[in-house]
Amino acid sequence: MTLRNHFHTMIHLVFLCFCITTFSSLAADTISGNATLSGDQTIVSSGGNFELGFFTPGNSSKHYIGIWYKKVSKKTVVWVANRETPVSDKNSAQLKILEGNLVLLNESQTKIWSTDTNSTASDVVAVLLDDGNLVLRDGSESNSSISQPLWESFDNPADTWFARRKDCL
Known part of the structure; x- marks a missing residue:
């Protein structure tokens, strides 16, 4: 193997490691303990109905974390x-x-918003559900889909009314 081929192989390996680290840090619908969301990164609910990330309303220069409809052309x-x-x-x-x-x-890495739970869970994850609810769960529970959330966006003020599944039964 020539020096040039060895160099190209090393570059490809570094690029591959970067891609694996970057893409594995966020699951499609989840923010886990080792991941951060910034810039244009988003998470999308499992059925593709909702997306969470930074957005800028209108002509503003300010950015907010929000949830929006994924399948609607106008955000x-x-x-x-x-x-x-x-x-x-x-x-x-x-x-x-x-x-x-x-x-x-x-x-400045100053906390400006938090779910402020008093949870003692060590493996917390945030999951964007397909009904638009962002939930904080104990990720170590084996069946987290039926476990009680530690926090949920449906319990916090929003501009849009959502029918909760359990309210519709």
Whole structure:
């Protein structure tokens, strides 16, 4: 193997490692303890109905974390986390799991929004459900789909009314 071929092989391996690390840090609908969401990264509910990420309303220069309909051509935001405290730079801000909570850190890495649970769970995950509800769960539970959420966006103010499954029964 020539030096040039060895160099190209090393470059490809580094690129592959970067891609695997980047793409495995966020599951399609989940933010886990080792992942952060920033910039243009989003998560999408398992059925593709809703998307969560940073958005900028209208001509504003401020950015918010929100949930919007994924399948509607005009972005229709249905829930906003940091409506009182927007961020200026979505590339430096981070949404992540920290000390058992989902938190939003601004450009200075100061916490500006949090789920503020008193959970003692060590393996917390945030999951965007296909009904538009963002839930914080104990990821170590074997059947988390039926477990009681530690926190959920449906219990927090929004501009859009959602019918909860259990309310419709």
